[in-house]
Amino acid sequence: MRLSQPVLDRKELKAVRRVLKSEFLGMGKEVSEFEALLSDYFSNQVLCVNTGTSALQLALSAAGVGAGDEVLVPSLTYVATYQAISAIGAIPVSCDVQINDLQIDIVDAGNRLTSKTRAVVPVYFSGATTCLERVEKFSFENGLINIPDAAHALGSMNEGKLIGSGQGTNVFSLDGIKNITSGEGGLIVSSDPEVIQNAKDARLLGVIGDSSRRASRERSWDFDVRDQGWRFHMSDVFAAIGKVQLSKLENFARIRKAHFSYYSELLAEIPEVTLFDWDINDGMVPHVFVIRIPGMTSRESLRSKLLAENIPTGIHYKPNHLLSFYKNLDAAPLVATDQVFPEILTLPLHTKLTKSQISDVTMKLRKNLAHAFE
Numbered sequence: 181m182r183l184s185q186p187v188l189d190r191k192e193l194k195a196v197r198r199v200l201k202s203e204f205l206g207m208g209k210e211v212s213e214f215e216a217l218l219s220d221y222f223s224n225q226v227l228c229v230n231t232g233t234s235a236l237q238l239a240l241s242a243a244g245v246g247a248g249d250e251v252l253v254p255s256l257t258y259v260a261t262y263q264a265i266s267a268i269g270a271i272p273v274s275c276d277v278q279i280n281d282l283q284i285d286i287v288d289a290g291n292r293l294t295s296k297t298r299a300v301v302p303v304y305f306s307g308a309t310t311c312l313e314r315v316e317k318f319s320f321e322n323g324l325i326n327i328p329d330a331a332h333a334l335g336s337m338n339e340g341k342l343i344g345s346g347q348g349t350n351v352f353s354l355d356g357i358k359n360i361t362s363g364e365g366g367l368i369v370s371s372d373p374e375v376i377q378n379a380k381d382a383r384l385l386g387v388i389g390d391s392s393r394r395a396s397r398e399r400s401w402d403f404d405v406r407d408q409g410w411r412f413h414m415s416d417v418f419a420a421i422g423k424v425q426l427s428k429l430e431n432f433a434r435i436r437k438a439h440f441s442y443y444s445e446l447l448a449e450i451p452e453v454t455l456f457d458w459d460i461n462d463g464m465v466p467h468v469f470v471i472r473i474p475g476m477t478s479r480e481s482l483r484s485k486l487l488a489e490n491i492p493t494g495i496h497y498k499p500n501h502l503l504s505f506y507k508n509l510d511a512a513p514l515v516a517t518d519q520v521f522p523e524i525l526t527l528p529l530h531t532k533l534t535k536s537q538i539s540d541v542t543m544k545l546r547k548n549l550a551h552a553f554e
């Protein structure tokens with residue numbers, strides 16, 4: 181059993197073979213076709229890039245965030261969110277999360293506002309978007325740029341609206357274990373033509389207009405560059421995988437939701453386990469299945485007992501304010517994050533998992549729970 185994994189079949193293999201046979205592996209026709217499909221899906225403009233991390237870096241930069249700007253971000257996220265912010269010289273300011281749903285605590289974020297605060301990056305942890313409305317209001321009232329890290333949230337809905345389909349900018353990841361994959365990949369989805377235009381040039385070394393030319397297999401020989409750019413474009417090989425996976429998203433989302441329900445039903449009978457306030461009926465497509473074991477003192481002992489019984493587990497995530505590079509000893513403590521971090525545990529969730537494997541996981545968790553409190 182695996183904690184997470186991509187699910188691929190002959191269709192992806194055929195698509196990759198088609199691109200290899202074309203002997204055109206860079207960014208071309210496949211990427212522009214993938215972008216067109218994604219634009220239809222989101223009813224918004226979409227740019228494909230090489231990773232979710234670079235999608236966030238490019239989107240922030242394209243929206244005007246730069247060196248010395250402070251960006252409010254929950255500490256409980258993958259380090260990718262932080263690296264994307266610091267890569268452009270901006271300063272990630274660690275914020276607390278709400279202990280019930282692991283979404284950014286907006287009151288705590290408000291206490292960390294300074295004259296340098298320029299943006300907020302909420303994280304739609306596991307595809308939950310319960311902070312969306314609060315963050316929109318907060319960013320509007322404080323004149324901040326709001327770019328949600330929706331790496332986990334492809335396919336998720338909020339109030340009946342697909343994440344990425346409204347106003348503003350969202351970024352997604354298509355890495356190997358996300359809701360769908362392109363091998364590696366990231367998406368900038370935006371209603372803002374300026375963000376799209378800036379990021380479009382920046383993803384290809386800042387060469388003006390090069391992105392559009394490559395869609396018809398042309399290149400720019402005589403060109404200008406007006407800004408810093410990066411080599412962040414997506415390759416046709418990855419776009420070909422992404423196109424097939426996009427057609428499977430609805431089915432994958434259905435399976436993920438069914439697994440989430442089944443886990444929730446079984447775990448409700450284990451009093452030591454607390455589930456987060458995430459509701460798949462609200463439109464969330466669950467990406468990782470994280471549980472909380474309040475008072476857990478020995479997570480590693482529990483994890484190694486489970487692994488010995490072929491149950492891999494994970495930890496989403498080590499908070500960034502504990503990492504040497506992002507530590508700020510002068511900052512106010514992150515009370516909920518520090519409390520919840522030792523108590524979280526991620527159980528296997530992917531679309532190849534079966535119902536009987538989920539019962540096996542919960543049965544073995546129950547059997548080994550005493551090891552969590554050694």
Ligand SMILES: Cc1ncc(COP(=O)(O)O)c(C=O)c1O
Pocket residue numbers: 231232233234257258260261303329331332352353354355365366
């Ligand atoms: C919350 C979060 N943000 C950003 C990323 C970055 O995505 P990628 O791996 O595509 O760079 C990830 C991926 O693991 C993630 O989980």
